[in-house]
Amino acid sequence: MSKLIRELKKKQSKAQHRLFQLYGDYLFRICFRYMNNQVDAHDVLSKSFLKIFDHIGNTSIADEIVLRAWMKKITINECLMELRKRKLFFMELDLIVDKEEAPITSDEKLLEEDLVNMILDLPDGYRTVFSLYVIEGYKHEEIATKLGITVSTSKSQLRKARLQLKEMINKIEKQTYNTCIR
Amino acid sequence: MSELVERDFKKAIENWENKKSDIGFNKDLVWNSINGKADKKTIFTWTKIASIIIIILLSSGLAYSIISNHKLKKEKIALTGNIHTLGEEIRQLKNQGQIKIETIIKTDTIIKVIKTPGETENNTLNQLKNQNEDLNNELNELKRLIQEQYNINQTLNDSIEFLAGNFNKNTKPQIANSGNISDQILKVYESEDIKSTNSKVNQTNTNNQSKKIKFTIFNKQENTVYKAPTQQGIRF
Structure with missing residues (x-):
């Protein structure tokens, strides 16, 4: 090498x-x-x-x-x-900017494929901020600088991404629960 | 038990990224694109270099022209000074030249004065002209007199011829009849002087011939000489 x-x-x-x-x-x-x-x-x-x-x-x-x-x-x-x-990151302005959504939790063991697909299904702004914050490990200030947005926007994008992912996980969990009951 | 899912997300993504399965990645397309852009970049680099060289050349040309301009300005200032000095020198020389020219003009004027006739010469010339006219008048008068004399001579010749003829016809026989008068002969002499004079006059005035004639009558008996009156150059 x-x-x-x-x-x-x-x-x-x-x-x-x-x-x-x-x-x-x-x-x-x-x-x-x-x-x-x-x-x-x-x-x-x-x-x-x-x-x-x-x-x-x-x-x-x-x-x-x-x-x-x-x-x-x-x-x-x-x-x-x-x-x-x-300019994909200023699509919507979140008024509750400083309130971060809690990290995503799940009782089920999710498949890697599902997790990847969930991320890829997120809107551009959510996906980017979530990737940078969760996967790459950047802070909101760094993300704001890199994307040319405010810290509040970064936080709101992350919050929305988490909410959406939670919904997705909930859906999957429900589906898993239903299949188990049957 | 609740489990932190975000770690799973990270792990799942990392694993997914390291997979070799096909997700529609067209290697050839990307590689060709990279090469094409690299070529373009190379061309762009060469263009950059060329433009930099051109800029340098133009800048050096501009700098050279600025320096030349500065030098020329200096030379211009120096030349202006020289021109000023020369102008003053020319003025001085002009003044000197004017003096010289004036001198030459004066000399010419003197020459002209010499060439043109003065008052005395004019007077002399006029006098000479007058004298010439007088002489011409006298000459004409003389010519007129000579003509008159010639006419008188003609008349006298005629008269003499008539008298001689008449004498030989009438008087001579009477004298012969009366005695020894054979020796009495009327002779008409032309003196040599008159001849020469007449010849000269004949040369000048062909038609106005004049003669001085000496007319003498000899009488052997009485030896009498009759002289003509001294009028108009004629003598008997």
Whole structure:
């Protein structure tokens, strides 16, 4: 891997293709999670790889884990930039801004596939803020800065995302309960 | 027992992202797009470099022109000073030149004075003209007199011829009849002087011939000489 990184720093075309083959799927899924459609995910992914190829020479990356995390960060930033361009996060203003919804709980063991689908089914704004806050671990201030929104908006988006997810989980739980009774 | 689901979400997403299953990812499309953009980027980079070079060239040209302009301004100032100095010198030279020109004009004037006749010369010329006219008048008068003289000579010749003829016809026989008068002959001499004079007059005035004739009558008996009166150059 270190050889690949060296070659990438020299901007060798073969190394770039190799990196694309290795991490294309992974980064595409990240793009897909944020953009929620293939066309936009393809577009953002190509932009992300170009940025990766351009800037890898300026980094001191020598480790695969670091490289992976760095590439993920770049890709997420590209997604956020694209979403920011589209101004998706100020669709609705929540008046109860400071009141956060409690984390989602469930008595049932949910399937991974269901969880992913639930996230992907969320509206763009909810999904993005939820992904950044819950999955990537950003704080509301960071999310606000990255998306160009206020902290209150970020909080409200997260709250709504949680509410919606809870509803989804409740639905699933009900379905599971009903099937068990039968 | 309630379980925190958000961890599950995170875990599920991480696992999902690491899966290799197909979710409609078109690798070729993305790779071609990356290469195309990279080519475009390369072209853009070259365009950038070219534009930077052009900007540098233009900037250097502009700088050179500014420097040249500055130099030219300095030269212009210097030349203006020189022109000013030269102007003053020219003024000075002009004044000197005017003096020279004036001198030349004076010299020309003197030459003209020499060339043009003065009052005395005019007077002399007029006097000479008058004298010439007088002489012409006298000459004409003389010509007229010569003509008159010629006419008189003609008349006299005619008269003399008539007298001679009459004498030979009438008087001579009477004298012969009366005695020794054979020696009495009326001779008409033309003196040589008159001849020469007449010839000269004949040359000048062809039609106005004049003759001085000496008319002498010899009488052997009485030796009497009759002289013509000295009127108009005629003597008997």
